[in-house]
Amino acid sequence: MSTTLPFAQTETRSNYLNVDYGWKSWLFTTDHKRIALLYLFSITAFFFVGGAFAVGMRLNLLTPEGLFAHDTYNKLFTMHGIIMVFFFLVPSIPATLGNFLVPIMIGARDLAFPRINLLSWYLYIIGGVIALTAVVQGGVDTGWTFYAPFSSTYSNTHVILTAIGVFVSGFSSILTGLNFIVTIHTMRAPGMTWGRLPLFVWGHYATSLIQVLGTPVIAITLVLLGLERILHAGIFDPAVGGDPVLFQHLFWFYSHPAVYIMILPGMAVISEIIACFSRKSIFGYTFVAISSIAIAVLGFLVWGHHLFVAGQSMYASMVFSFLSFLVAIPSAIKVFNWTATMYKGSVSYETPMLYAFGFIGLFTIGGLTGLFLATMAIDVHVTDTYFVIAHFHYVMVGGMVMAYLGGIHFWFPKISGRMYPEGWAKFAALIVFVGFNLTFFPQFILGYQGMPRRYAHYPPEFQVLNVMSTAGASILAVGYLIPMIYLAWAWRNGPKAPQNPWNAKGLEWEQSPTPPPTFNFDHQPVVTEPAYNYSGEEQEVELGRQ
Amino acid sequence: MSHQVVPVKVYAAVFGALLALTITTVAVSKLDLGEYNFIAAMTIAVIKATLVVMFFMDVRHATSMTKLFVGAGLFWMAILLVFVLSDYLSRGWLPGLRWL
């Protein structure tokens, strides 16, 4: 069953890390695990670039009159948004943990298209370099939402260059999604039926559907935007017959489902962590699996809630508002099911579980405030204020980033073959939680009191809450830096990990060595039990060995 | 796929139908049918596309999963068109507020 294989603890056997050395073996690899690591390093780098812009913003907001020129501030929040959304959040879990784990979890030797996987990383890097070039040349000041006609006609910043960067990285996202969909359909091991798939895989499948169906629309929108900037034909310019709301429709058709691209993988990680550290199968597995697909589908029907005050027709707004309420239901189902999983489970408090607790609480707050925003009567007052900013940071940072950190810690032993220092990790998790809430809870109040977003200046009565928020941000930054340090340390110097340090269920823990060899398994796995079979310990499990 | 080979006759028949439908759509466009010009042209286009998908792309022999993905693609484009149009078409319905 899940016994520790003896040779994992003695000398280093051949695994995907030591099978080959040298830069060519990394830059020309087709091994999904190595590509996952390539992504991990690049995504982390972009996270800190985006974070640097946030530092600039929060420093500016310490005083009512600000620190930077208005134009500079506009560029800060724009670049923060663009880098965080397109170059960190969208790829984060799928490209790192998804790439690493999806093939192993389904019992395959690699993804369906390994070379396309590598191409996907190169497109991400090229897109990122182009975007960074735009930053270095002076940046963009349109907001990450690129609203026309400012972006198409009036802004004199590097809109086209940035748009090209986002366009190219969008193809990276599409190819990753395509790869996952095909892999999950065609490369499952014998016995790995859809009903036995780990919820991590279900979550990534749903995410991939969104990536494939939504990203092309923002791609074409950016093309039209770029052409408009060059030709000034007027497609989005009301002065010459165009409709700026059309840009918003096309932009949000992708960008709303994009937020589900960002959160579904986080939820996928949480399912795995909660099952393991409650030593129980996820309550309502089928409901959680179907909820992932429901979120993906319903997520495409709600984008108009970003256009409530833009001039969208009242009737369309009502339809979008109603559908936005509906899309909250599958998310709520998941939260209830995770809670029910923990009930009468054998709960332990390792670092991944701490992040999972944080996720459940903070995502719930973020999600509920989303319902406030879906209510048109409330949205009219709080739209474009810090209320919206607090809402999406609760789900994205309090939700997604905590899930990401939880997942990194949970699978760190599998990926690196070593254990991270648990004491430091718990400490950092606590710092992150405190820092996060201190940063973003005041912003709910600020928004409710009327402080608009994207403003470099604000009335003096908002200063106290802004100072609290900046203080929280500095604590949060420390909370993010600490894991960078101890994880880098542990990679080389941490104690060697046993095959299954958490005694978790799942092919990646039970049948793949730690760290895995290049083709993931020593023997083709054959699956005979349902996912999360924590209570079936006495059951005979056929491991497929002969 | 690696299954039965379709006789050339079938492909030739589809080819002939596609050309005939093209000639038809051009001819119909020259008549003034008001609103029905659009419906006629789109109907013919849909028939042509269906022929290409079913016969030239061999979807009639494809797995249900392939058919599902084809349907999903069309359905998703329909979501975009229908919901965006629903905004534009319902503007000005609210009495007293002509712009919403």
Add this chain to the structure above:
Amino acid sequence: MADSEATVAVHEPDLRHHFDDSAQQLDSSTLGMWVFLVTEVMFFGGMFGAYTVYRNMYPDAFASTSHFMNVTIGAINTGVLICSSFTMVLAVRSAQLGQKKAIIAFLVLTLILGCVFLSLKYVEYHEKWVDHHIPGPSFQYQDPRYVHQAQILFFLYFAMTGMHAIHMIVGAGLLITLIVMAARNRFSSAWYTPVEMIGLYWHFVDIVWIFLFPLLYLIGHTK
């Protein structure tokens, strides 16, 4: 069990190591190409959406611009693409039957027809250039009531047909690759997946044109 699988893998032609057998590999390739085509549907769909909105908003301006569309060239081009789809499907069929010379012949015909399409497109674009109907600083329109709306509609015309033409050029490049591969005996009746996959792509590009033609050239014509 793993050993016998490895033996099978070595003997099956063109089987990549991470697949268990050719059937799985073919299933993956086919599903992969279809998922890619779905992304293309959404990519063009965005432009069809913009076009629908503006046609709905400016029906009279639209009707006036449709007089400047060259229906003759458009219709011939439609016929050319349909012929190219026919030759493409015959190329795939020849690959199924392992007929190397026929594969190459049909692929070359498809390529030639694609180039005919692109040449006619060039003629059309040149006409538009002469008429000052290319959006931008040199745009001029005969009917002063509709100058702005016409520019938007021509913008969409060029965006949609231009994007389609780019896809045709990529398709031509892919066809050249296939011709070279076929000439080097890479295909057999046991493995001809690239021919089939690029065939699917080519048919898709044809379908986009099947919709572009009536929408851009034929409707509003009689007003």
